[in-house]
Amino acid sequence: KNEVEQSPQNLTAQEGEFITINCSYSVGISALHWLQQHPGGGIVSLFMLSSGKKKHGRLIATINIQEKHSSLHITASHPRDSAVYICAVRGGGADGLTFGKGTHLIIQP
Amino acid sequence: EPEVTQTPSHQVTQMGQEVILRCVPISNHLYFYWYRQILGQKVEFLVSFYNNEISEKSEIFDDQFSVERPDGSNFTLKIRSTKLEDSAMYFCASRARGRYNEQFFGPGTRLTVL
Numbered sequence: 001k002n003e004v005e006q007s008p009q010n011l012t013a014q015e016g017e018f019i020t021i022n023c024s025y026s027v028g029i030s031a032l033h034w035l036q037q038h039p040g041g042g043i044v045s046l047f048m049l050s051s052g053k054k055k056h057g058r059l060i061a062t063i064n065i066q067e068k069h070s071s072l073h074i075t076a077s078h079p080r081d082s083a084v085y086i087c088a089v090r091g092g093g094a095d096g097l098t099f100g101k102g103t104h105l106i107i108q109p
Numbered sequence: 110e111p112e113v114t115q116t117p118s119h120q121v122t123q124m125g126q127e128v129i130l131r132c133v134p135i136s137n138h139l140y141f142y143w144y145r146q147i148l149g150q151k152v153e154f155l156v157s158f159y160n161n162e163i164s165e166k167s168e169i170f171d172d173q174f175s176v177e178r179p180d181g182s183n184f185t186l187k188i189r190s191t192k193l194e195d196s197a198m199y200f201c202a203s204r205a206r207g208r209y210n211e212q213f214f215g216p217g218t219r220l221t222v223l
Contacts, residue, residue, distance in 0.1 A: 030209060099153070
């Protein structure tokens with residue numbers, strides 16, 4: 001069974017700061033997802049990674065398969081980036097995703 | 110852009126009552142999932158469904174739960190006799206054949222058991 005750990009659990013930063021959220025997992029995977037959850041509760045998929053790096057606007061996601069680690073970066077952070085960011089993995093023979101506890105990000109103006 | 114939809118957005122029920130949560134997956138998707146998130150906790154996998162059968166389920170998915178695809182579009186999760194601890198956000202997801210790593214999530218149904 002895969003264990004997914006995220007850090008930090010909570011992060012408060014000032015607008016404009018560079019943000020990094022980390023995710024590590026215990027068992028080899030076929031893919032890792034970064035998801036965003038706003039206070040209303042809905043989940044939005046940001047990235048799916050199986051290797052390397054992806055970029056979408058101000059968001060960058062990287063994964064190191066050998067180290068079983070991924071990072072989500074936000075450049076030029078903005079208050080609208082405030083949300084819970086969740087890492088989830090698929091692998092270890094399972095079809096369903098295994099989720100981390102999430103990182104609660106607050107960007108202050 | 111096609112999306113997964115769920116109804117209702119919020120359901121309130123009394124303990125012991127049966128509830129059915131509904132999902133309409135993306136139309137050409139063949140693999141379906143239910144997840145739940147108890148308030149303040151992480152999202153947990155419940156069940157996956159393909160070809161009218163459960164393909165995988167977690168230890169959470171006990172005899173109180175069942176899933177069904179009653180017609181060509183809906184995918185439902187039934188809780189037979191709700192308990193207080195069933196209060197959670199329930200998310201449906203779907204994916205296409207061959208797209209093993211790409212699940213699309215619905216907006217969720219918030220279930221409150223009183």
